[in-house]
Amino acid sequence: MNKKRLAVVGATGSIGRSTLDICRRFPEAFEVRALAVRSNLKGLKALEGEFKPKFVVIYEEAAARDYVPLFDGTRVLKGKEGLKLLVQEDLDHIVFASSGTDAIPALMTALARKMEVSLANKESLVVGGPWVMETVDSFDQLRPIDSEHSAIWQCLLGERREDIEEIALTASGGPFLHATYEEMKNATPEIALKHPTWRMGAKITIDSATLFNKGLEIIEACYLFSMPLDRVKAVVQPDSLIHGCVRFCDGSSKLLLSKPDMRIPISFALSYPRRLRLDEAFHRPQITEWKVNFLKIDEEKFPCYGLARRALQMGNAYPPILVGADEAAVEAFLGGVISMVDIFPLLERTLLSYNGPSNLNSLEEAIALVDFGRREAGRLSRLFSERR
């Protein structure tokens, strides 16, 4: 079997490390040729030592100046240009596991070059869904890693589009599933960062606590599977054992169940159409341990979920604004500037402050609106904090 030559963008993060763990376990299947990070030089150095990539990309140019590669042969690329150049190299597959929106141009280049892509980064689809999807060549070129989307993708294998009635994503409900409003208002970042079922980066963990993550995932699913909003739902499944469900026109439903471990959807994206034999470290839940318990999302308690759905209905300009606004809002919460319950009004007011066209014509305009959302929510969060 030829080894798949991989690049991992966001190599030092939660998804990046899980991806590299799969590469570590299957050295006969994968060769790690390129690693990209934002600024974590220490983490990158350790990975360079282990995987000996041909080149590394450091997005923050100031940080890149201090990087002395371990091996003479390692090429160091920098900044935006570096990320774009990564796609030019001799690769079979790129994993987009970075946070934020910086890697969208590289994703577009990879897709346009018909390369295989595994996508964890949900912001790319929420911001650029229409343009990303029109560049995708085939069902298996863009392979979702986000657990719910991987589940739906797997449920759809071998099915006809016109037979799908409804798609349902599951939500864990986050750490505040049973909390009161007062408890959420007084929650410290430390409490909000304690996710009940998944270990993830800080930004997505806070999004899970407000259920904004599920709102983003609804938008991600609508674009990815080309489904109208009224046929894409989310339900709470507190154990995170079931990740997604598709209901078909004959009354049958398919569910995908696995232990909550991101290495499982990652391995499927990397090895599709094969499956890798993951060892007992992945503890397959026994059938008698399965709990098929679902709850409705409490939209009053978690208004960020509905706000994201509304944003998609309002036009393709609004999801990018929300993405930028939420980055600023989560940063303000983690920095102690606002309370967790301020995140919703901050996002809503940022959306309302936009008075440009509801529908955009280009990806560049969408990316510009992420910046608008970030700036506007940053400004509003300072006002919120003065009033506290």
Ligand SMILES: NC(=O)C1=CN([C@@H]2O[C@H](COP(=O)(O)OP(=O)(O)OC[C@H]3O[C@@H](n4cnc5c(N)ncnc54)[C@H](OP(=O)(O)O)[C@@H]3O)[C@@H](O)[C@H]2O)C=CC1
């Ligand atoms: N964690 C999870 O289980 C899941 C995550 N996702 C999505 O996957 C993405 C990553 O999440 P997660 O792994 O939790 O995030 P982390 O915060 O753990 O890691 C982010 C990674 O992205 C890198 N990065 C950030 N900006 C850039 C850039 N401009 N260029 C190159 N690298 C960059 C960081 O580098 P550095 O270390 O140098 O800062 C780091 O390696 C997000 O979009 C998230 O929504 C989706 C489903 C599940």
Ligand SMILES: CC(=O)[C@@H](O)[C@H](O)COP(=O)(O)O
């Ligand atoms: C692992 C994964 O895919 C995350 O996006 C997950 O969905 C977060 O958990 P919540 O269901 O709590 O948002």
Ligand SMILES: [Mn+2]
């Ligand atoms: Mn998810």
